[in-house]
Amino acid sequence: MEKSYDPAEVEGRIYDFWISSGLHKSEITNSAKVFSIVIPPPNVTGSLHIGHALNNTIQDILIRYKRMKNFDVLWVPGTDHAGIATQMMVEKELASEGLTKNDLGRDKFLERIWQWKENSGSRITEQLRRLGALPDWEMERFTLDEGLSEAVRKVFVDLYSQGLIYRDKRLVNWDPELRTAISDLEVEQRETRGNYWYIRYPIEGDDGLSVTVATTRPETMLGDTAVAVHPDDPRYSALVGRNAVLPLVGRKIPVIADEYSDPEKGTGAVKITPGHDFNDFEVGKRNGLDIINILDERGYVEGDVPEKYSGLERFEARKAVIKDLEDGGFLVKVEQTVHMVPYGDRSGAVVEPWLTDQWYVNAGELAVQAISCVERGDIRFHPRFWENTYFEWMKNIEPWCISRQLWWGHRIPAWYGPDGEIFVAANEHEAIACAEKHYGEEVTLVRDPDVLDTWFSSGLWPFSTLGWPQDTEELGHYYPTSCLVTGFDIIFFWVARMIMLGLKFMDDVPFRDVYVHGLIRDAKGRKMSKTTGNVIDPIDVIEKYGADALRFSLAALAAQGRDIKLTFPVIEGYRNFMNKIWNATRFVFMNLEPGLVYDSDVDSSRLSVPDRWILTRLNVTLGEVEGFIENYEFDKASQALYHFIWDDYCDWYLEISKFSLYGEDGESKKTTLNVLVRVLLRSLRALHPFAPYITEEIFRIFGEKGVSLPESEGLGSKSILDVQYPTPSENEMFKDESEQVELVKSVVTGIRNLRAIMGVHPSDKVSIHLNSESGEIEDVLRENLEIIFGMSSLGDCVVCGGDFQGKAISEVVSGVEIVMPVENLLDLEKEISRLSKDLAKVSQELKKTEGKLANSDFIKRAPEDIVEKERGKLDEFQSHKKKLEEILRKLSAV
RNA sequence: GGGCGGUUAGCUCAGCGGGAGAGCACCUGCCUUACAAGCAGGGGGUCACAGGUUCAAAUCCUGUACCGCCCA
Numbered sequence: 001m002e003k004s005y006d007p008a009e010v011e012g013r014i015y016d017f018w019i020s021s022g023l024h025k026s027e028i029t030n031s032a033k034v035f036s037i038v039i040p041p042p043n044v045t046g047s048l049h050i051g052h053a054l055n056n057t058i059q060d061i062l063i064r065y066k067r068m069k070n071f072d073v074l075w076v077p078g079t080d081h082a083g084i085a086t087q088m089m090v091e092k093e094l095a096s097e098g099l100t101k102n103d104l105g106r107d108k109f110l111e112r113i114w115q116w117k118e119n120s121g122s123r124i125t126e127q128l129r130r131l132g133a134l135p136d137w138e139m140e141r142f143t144l145d146e147g148l149s150e151a152v153r154k155v156f157v158d159l160y161s162q163g164l165i166y167r168d169k170r171l172v173n174w175d176p177e178l179r180t181a182i183s184d185l186e187v188e189q190r191e192t193r194g195n196y197w198y199i200r201y202p203i204e205g206d207d208g209l210s211v212t213v214a215t216t217r218p219e220t221m222l223g224d225t226a227v228a229v230h231p232d233d234p235r236y237s238a239l240v241g242r243n244a245v246l247p248l249v250g251r252k253i254p255v256i257a258d259e260y261s262d263p264e265k266g267t268g269a270v271k272i273t274p275g276h277d278f279n280d281f282e283v284g285k286r287n288g289l290d291i292i293n294i295l296d297e298r299g300y301v302e303g304d305v306p307e308k309y310s311g312l313e314r315f316e317a318r319k320a321v322i323k324d325l326e327d328g329g330f331l332v333k334v335e336q337t338v339h340m341v342p343y344g345d346r347s348g349a350v351v352e353p354w355l356t357d358q359w360y361v362n363a364g365e366l367a368v369q370a371i372s373c374v375e376r377g378d379i380r381f382h383p384r385f386w387e388n389t390y391f392e393w394m395k396n397i398e399p400w401c402i403s404r405q406l407w408w409g410h411r412i413p414a415w416y417g418p419d420g421e422i423f424v425a426a427n428e429h430e431a432i433a434c435a436e437k438h439y440g441e442e443v444t445l446v447r448d449p450d451v452l453d454t455w456f457s458s459g460l461w462p463f464s465t466l467g468w469p470q471d472t473e474e475l476g477h478y479y480p481t482s483c484l485v486t487g488f489d490i491i492f493f494w495v496a497r498m499i500m501l502g503l504k505f506m507d508d509v510p511f512r513d514v515y516v517h518g519l520i521r522d523a524k525g526r527k528m529s530k531t532t533g534n535v536i537d538p539i540d541v542i543e544k545y546g547a548d549a550l551r552f553s554l555a556a557l558a559a560q561g562r563d564i565k566l567t568f569p570v571i572e573g574y575r576n577f578m579n580k581i582w583n584a585t586r587f588v589f590m591n592l593e594p595g596l597v598y599d600s601d602v603d604s605s606r607l608s609v610p611d612r613w614i615l616t617r618l619n620v621t622l623g624e625v626e627g628f629i630e631n632y633e634f635d636k637a638s639q640a641l642y643h644f645i646w647d648d649y650c651d652w653y654l655e656i657s658k659f660s661l662y663g664e665d666g667e668s669k670k671t672t673l674n675v676l677v678r679v680l681l682r683s684l685r686a687l688h689p690f691a692p693y694i695t696e697e698i699f700r701i702f703g704e705k706g707v708s709l710p711e712s713e714g715l716g717s718k719s720i721l722d723v724q725y726p727t728p729s730e731n732e733m734f735k736d737e738s739e740q741v742e743l744v745k746s747v748v749t750g751i752r753n754l755r756a757i758m759g760v761h762p763s764d765k766v767s768i769h770l771n772s773e774s775g776e777i778e779d780v781l782r783e784n785l786e787i788i789f790g791m792s793s794l795g796d797c798v799v800c801g802g803d804f805q806g807k808a809i810s811e812v813v814s815g816v817e818i819v820m821p822v823e824n825l826l827d828l829e830k831e832i833s834r835l836s837k838d839l840a841k842v843s844q845e846l847k848k849t850e851g852k853l854a855n856s857d858f859i860k861r862a863p864e865d866i867v868e869k870e871r872g873k874l875d876e877f878q879s880h881k882k883k884l885e886e887i888l889r890k891l892s893a894v
Numbered sequence: 895g896g897g898c899g900g901u902u903a904g905c906u907c908a909g910c911g912g913g914a915g916a917g918c919a920c921c922u923g924c925c926u927u928a929c930a931a932g933c934a935g936g937g938g939g940u941c942a943c944a945g946g947u948u949c950a951a952a953u954c955c956u957g958u959a960c961c962g963c964c965c966a
Contacts, residue, residue, distance in 0.1 A: 004931070189966085340966085385898065389964070392897065396965085488964085523906085525962085556917090557907085561899065563962085565906060569918055576931040587928035635908075639916075654928075749935085755923095756935040762924055793926090845913070852912095857949040866912055866950090873913065 001589065001701065005582035007546025010697045015129055017696075019137070023721050026074035026136045028477050035066035036074040036478035038462050039135060040486050040494065041143060043082035044117055045089050048127035050520045050528060050566065051487060053538035057551045058517060058558065058634060059485045060133045064689035065629055066482075068725035074478045075134070076465045077125060078141035083409040083454040084178060084346045090116055090408075106407050113408050117142075127539060132547045132692045139474075141465040143457045144410070151464035152410045152457050153426045155505060160414075160424040164362045165402070167414075167422065171281045172401050174354035175344040176299030176314075180405035181358050182344055183453060184398055185492055187351050192341040196266065198332040199325055201227060201244040204252055211236065211244055211255060212332050214266035216339050217276075218325065219318040221246065222305045223294040224253055226272040228283055231257035233268050247330040248321065249306060256287050276353050293355055297405075314352070359403040359412060359450070366500035367394045373509055379499065381514045382632045383561040386488060393492050400497075402453045409451030416446050459497035462510035479506060483513040491516070515632045518563040525565055536566060548691035549575035555634040555690050556642070577642060578694050581687075584650050585698050588676050589705065591661050596670065598677040598709055604731075606667065608660070609784060611675045612734035613741035614653040617644060618679050619728035625686055626727065638690050645683050652745065653679070659790050681713045682726040696720050743777065743814055744784045744791075750813035751792035754820040757809060757834075765795030769804045769819040773879055777815055812838070812883045815876060832891055839884040846877035 018024060037059050042052055063075045090113050091101055101109045125140070141148060159165040172181040197218045203209040211227055227244050229236035236255070243252040253272075260283050261270050274284025274291045284291060296302045299314045309317050325331040342351040371394050373379055374387055381387045403412060415423045415431040421438060423445065425431035435443055457464070462484075466475040480502070486495060495514060502510030521527060522534040529535065541550045552574040557564045607615070621644040628637035653676075660672040681702070688695040699720035702709065709715040714723035751768055760766055772778050778800045781788065789797060808821045809831055852858050852870055859867060 001928095003929075383899095388898065392965070519963090559908070562907085563899095567906075567918085570906075572931075573917060576929090579931050580929065583929035583932085585928080590928070639908080643916080650928085651933085655933095753935060759923070762926060762934070848913085852950080855949060859949085861949045862912075869912080 001582070001586050003583075003586075005546075005579045005694060007548065007578070007693060008543065011130070011132070011542075011547055011693050014693050014696050014700075015132065017700075018134055018719070018721075021718060023719055024134045024136050025138060026478075027072065028473060029072055031070070031072050033069070033071040034073075034477060034482070035063070035071040036076075036481040037063060037483055037485065038076045038465055038481055039078060040484075040490070041078045041080040041141075041458060041461065042124050043085050044079040044121045044124070044142065045082060045086050046124050048124055048131070048538050050536050050538050052124070052128075053131055053541075053550060054517055054520055054554045054558065054564070055485055055487065056128055056131055056133045057554045058515065059135075060131070060551075060692070061555060061629070061634060061689040062483060062485070063134065064692060064721060065725060067721060068685065068688065068723065070724065072477070074136055074139065074474070076139045076141060077128070077133075077135035077137060078461075078465060079121065079124065079143070080454060080458055081142065081144045081409060083404060083406050083451060084180070086113060086117075087406050087408040088178070088346065101407065109407055130539060130542055130547060132551065134692070139465070141461075143454070143461070147467065147470075148457060148460070148464045149410055150426075151460050151468055152452065153413045154469050155456075155460060155501065156413055156452070157424055157426050158505075159361065164365060165424075166360055166362070167357060168360050168399070169355065169357050171275075171278055171353040171355055172358050173342065173344075173351045174297070174356070175347050175349055175351055176295075176297065177347040177349035178344065178406075179297045181354075181356060181401055181403060182346075182351070183401050183455075186345050187342045188345045189340040190343055191338055194337055194339055194341070196335040196337050197322065197325075198267065198335070199247065199271070200330050200332050201247060201253075201271075203239060203255075204243040204245050206242075209239075211239055211269050212267045213269050213271040214335075215271055216337070217318070219301070219309075219314060219321045220273040220276045220294070221271060221321065222249060222301070222309060222317075223273045223275045223292040224249075224251075224271045225274060225284065225289045225292060226253050226287065227255045227269055228258040228261040228272050228287075229255060229269045230259060230261045230263045233261070233263045235263075236269060247328060248324050254289075256283075256289075258283050258287060275355050278353050281353070291355060295352060295354065297354075299349075299352055358401050359414075359452075361400040361402055361456075363397045363400045363500065366504055367397045367496075369503045370394060370496065370499040373499065373503060379509050379512060379514060381516060383516065385561065386491065386514070386516045389488070390491060390496065394496060400453075402456050403448075403450040404453055405449075406451050409454060410457055412448040412450050412452060414448040416448065417443055455493050455497055458494055459501045460505075462498055462502055463506050468505070480509050481511045483515060484511040485515045485517065487519060488516050489519070513632075517558055518561070520564045520566050523565060523567045525563075541571060545571050545575040546578060546693070548578050548694050551692075552577065552638055552642075552690050555638040558634045560633065560635075574642075577646065578691060580646055580650060581684075581691075581694060581698070584645070584654060585680065585701075587654060588673075588680055589701075591673060591676070592705065592707060593670070593673060596673060596708070598674050598707060598713065606671045607675070607734075608668065608671065609737045609740055610653060610656045610787065611671065612732075612737035614648060614675065614679055615732040616734050616738045617648045618682060619730075619733050621648075622682070622686055622726050623728040626725075629689075634690075641683070641687050641690065645687070649679060649683065652741075655791065656787055659786055677707070677709075678713065681709070685714075685720060685723055685726050688720050692721075699723075740780045740784065743780055743816075744787055746814045747781065747816050747818065748788055748791040750811045750816070750818045751788070751794070751820070754809055754811055754818060755792070757831075758820070758822055762793065765793055767796040767798075767821055768792070768794055769798045769801050769808075769817075769821070771800060771802070771817040771819070772815050774815060781816070810835075810887045812880050812887075815879060817883050817887075828891065832888065835884055835888055835891070839881065839888065842877055842881045842884065846874070846881055849873045849877060 040055060059075060063073050067073045094100060104112065156165060173184065173187045175182050194216050196214045196216060198212050198214045200210045200212045203211060213227060224246055229240060239255045240257045242255055244255055246253055260279060261268065272280045272283050272289065274281045274289050275293045292304055294301055294303050294305050295314060301309045301312045301317045309320060312320060344351050371391060374390060413424060413426060417435055417439065423431040423434045425434055431445055435445055462481050463475060463479055466472060466479055468475055498510045526532060526534060538550060549571055553571045621640050624640045625637045657672050657676055660668045684695040684698055696719060714720065717723050755766060770781055781799050785797060804819045804821065806821050807824065808819045810817060810819045849870055853874060
């Protein structure tokens with residue numbers, strides 16, 4: 001083995017081994033234990049960012065863990081066609097060739113995107129492999145696969161036939177740059193600096209009488225069809241029912257009373273533009289107002305407007321309108337303001353409310369079940385508080401606009417007859433049949449040119465990937481899936497829709513648990529973005545530190561309900577941990593004895609005190625880790641393993657083992673080696689979901705070295721993944737011996753401290769006197785003298801030698817007085833001050849404990865074990881204090 | 895404006911009713927044949943603030959302040 005772990009050398013080889021061994025493949029058995037996950041499909045155009053790395057690390061941990069727990073596991077990988085994102089990207093590519101999609105035409109353009117997908121669409125899944133993610137690649141799906149498209153068509157047709165999908169003419173969020181409708185969720189409200197323009201609208205037939213309205217979008221006045229005031233606003237009551245004359249246009253528009261108008265805001269009178277504002281649209285509906293459209297699909301002024309504005313881009317039109325209002329004396333004042341402006345999340349363009357025909361899903365009705373299933377606990381969010389966010393949105397859900405004026409995506413399965421009659425069908429053939437029945441003759445149908453919102457197809461992902469609408473074996477076996485791992489940013493976009501559609505079409509929830517992880521931020525807590533230039537590319541990290549270090553870092557930082565600030569020193573720390581494991585293994589291999597069988601049933605009577613201690617610590621840790629993983633507490637699970645392996649196994653057990661390994665007693669040596677190997681192997685298995693590469697590699701080397709392992713430790717298994725996940729064994733928990741080692745450890749640390757204070761060179765031997773008031777403790781010390789000697793490099797040690805009278809420095813630890821004779825105290829003052837500090841601390845603790853025990857309420861009301869514990873503390877503190885005082889008295893006398 | 899998180903060691907964060915913890919950084923000493931990507935030792939915190947509940951509060955409740963996110 002090399003001196004340092006080299007992930008670059010290992011990872012590719014191990015991944016190929018997993019695939020060639022078929023370890024990724026799922027297998028349906030008749031096991032009752034099933035665990036399935038569907039990947040949140042990344043955009044096919046994307047490349048792996050650090051958020052994907054977190055998301056997929058967690059899924060991979062769960063999958064590997066459950067596989068080792070003998071579950072039937074399935075992890076479905078795949079990608080999303082990502083309508084807008086992909087189309088934009090290919091359009092951009094075309095633009096660099098001086099072409100537009102219209103030059104190619106629909107079919108050629110789609111051909112081009114497919115071609116792109118064939119060539120470059122597997123980039124992100126390749127990168128997932130680098131991370132060590134091991135989904136069942138044979139189950140890989142793409143949202144535009146034929147099977148998934150069939151699912152989409154069926155869902156559309158069924159929902160349409162039930163009236164849950166319908167076509168409607170209403171205002172939508174229109175992205176003038178992409179020239180498509182987008183859903184509410186794709187609109188980002190951003191605080192933007194702007195102005196309030198106060199515009200005076202003269203009242204018809206009354207010179208000098210006017211009403212002033214304020215607006216942030218003055219150009220929309222061209223489409224005004226009313227002025228609204230509050231019914232109870234006395235300032236305007238006389239005007240209600242009269243007409244205002246729209247400046248620049250000359251149109252007469254009524255002054256109406258409507259509660260929408262807020263007397264507190266602006267002038268209390270508002271202009272109403274039903275064609276270009278969501279609220280005004282509602283006011284218009286209530287009051288039977290005309291709707292005037294003044295914009296085309298690009299956001300240029302058109303329609304029934306004065307000639308001079310026609311053809312102007314919307315912001316140019318704004319300037320022109322303002323100038324003309326000013327010139328005409330209609331502009332009363334301008335006020336600077338900060339207000340919310342809607343932007344398209346993809347294009348970054350200002351979104352316009354625009355009146356069009358679009359397809360909608362009646363989300364309100366689907367939400368009813370989706371809400372109650374979470375209320376009932378059929379689906380549980382982790383952490384729980386995300387359920388509030390979910391409920392809040394679901395209870396106020398709006399119709400979901402699902403049509404997009406794009407080419408890339410699932411084309412809407414709707415055809416129009418010559419008179420506009422709609423025929424929705426799974427395919428053209430059926431649509432024609434329906435149409436013939438309807439018209440009684442053959443007619444030409446025109447298919448709806450639009451495609452569906454990408455989230456419509458990904459909303460079906462948990463069952464469409466398993467073969468629905470076919471009744472496949474996978475669907476029966478793996479649905480509902482066990483857990484969904486996702487970021488909170490797509491709870492509405494995706495999670496909510498999967499729940500609605502899963503309940504509707506599968507009659508069951510799509511998943512039992514939703515684990516919501518945080519967002520990865522940079523060292524300063526900022527979002528990572530290309531423009532800020534603070535992105536950490538997971539592939540770079542993998543190349544520099546290895547996939548295991550990255551995975552372990554992400555797991556260790558994944559505290560529930562919190563974002564993750566990822567920094568290189570942390571990753572480096574866990575890279576070092578991998579190296580630590582590597583070197584511990586090297587140590588074990590250096591001491592392996594050829595032909596020795598590392599059976600897991602060592603005669604327990606042979607186990608030494610440290611053996612029993614490390615086994616206990618292992619089993620405690622294994623129990624913790626299991627609980628943590630089951631609760632999605634990956635931070636705690638990984639940290640428990642980290643501390644066990646580094647602190648307990650490497651820093652103490654491995655060091656202690658040397659006394660036996662380098663000693664003369666053959667039997668003891670054999671037992672120690674057995675324990676060393678067993679604990680290492682079980683740790684590796686426990687660690688495998690977190691750090692799959694290094695653990696598999698070490699397991700492989702064990703096989704290569706011909707080490708004879710018992711079956712329970714993986715004998716005969718080609719992969720560590722095929723060995724059972726280690727579980728704590730009750731009969732390897734030794735309470736007494738564990739406490740003994742903890743005592744010995746604190747004494748050793750105490751001695752080392754005294755050595756450090758005196759500046760004793762590590763290789764110099766020193767003499768020590770140990771005293772305790774407890775004979776029991778002294779027995780423990782005597783029984784473990786070899787460890788104390790070795791671990792603190794002693795030349796001589798007297799246990800219970802009574803008071804030592806010569807020059808010495810001392811320390812009191814766990815009821816043991818440690819006395820180290822010295823030739824001369826270098827700094828008496830410093831020594832006194834050090835011990836006085838200890839004394840002050842103990843005295844304070846003692847006082848607190850005494851206070852508690854003197855309190856009759858405490859004795860009466862506190863549980864007995866707490867009181868008992870407090871009594872124990874009293875003894876300990878008293879003896880500690882007494883010893884310190886004696887030492888200090890002696891020192892002062894010098 | 896409504897909702898949800900957060901405020902603990904210099905930094906990043908665990909702990910969430912019974913003796914204040916980790917990693918990094920810092921200080922001191924060590925290249926001790928597993929590892930200098932390391933070893934050993936050490937310093938460092940009125941747990942944001944104010945009330946309350948309790949025998950007992952960093953931990954539960956109420957309020958305040960500040961930071962962040964989501965929705966209007």
